[in-house]
Amino acid sequence: EIVMTQSPATLSVSPGERATLSCRASRSVSSSLAWYQQKPGQAPRLLIYGASTRATGIPARFSGGGSGTEFTLTISSLQSEDFAVYYCQQYNDWPRTFGQGTNVEIK
């Protein structure tokens, strides 16, 4: 199976700052990459699919990039509601696999 590795495990950021999260695939997933946000006690929410397309209703401060094996999620100016855990997920191959998550916390 394709192993997804996210870094860093924890990212400490001040409100208003930029955050960049990384996701690496053990082999190419083309652009079949999604990003999710999960807050405590809530279900994941789709942010990005196709590596760079924002899902419906997702603010423009969220952007995704990359292809092949290296991907990034950038939050241009962190708002209080953005502090959460973020997961990447590949859907190029079976089984679908998730990264272990990056916890974005308040600095």
Add this chain to the structure above:
Amino acid sequence: QVHLQESGPGLVKPSETLSLTCTVSGPSISDHYWSWVRQAPGKGLEWIGYISYSGSANYNPSLKSRPTMSVDTSKNQCSLRLSSVTAADTAVYYCAKGVGGMDVWGQGTPVTVSS
């Protein structure tokens, strides 16, 4: 507007079969693929598998042939059965729309495996 609601027993005994249902409100269940994902306490997300309205399915090999998914088009529901459960199957179980980027999720239902 799409709404998913998982339901099922919150407690299952070891070696028994876990059975969960996802009720879909909004679209016809025949219009999309439906995935199940779980999250053990304090852990990350694990994809269990997907089912289509036609019954085609694909399961995570890590679960060793224990999952079975089905669709009931008359009730607009999909279901998950996971056999021979152990404590390692204790998790919040989610149903979600789609099999690529999953764009709608249920709220999740917690399941504890314990005698």
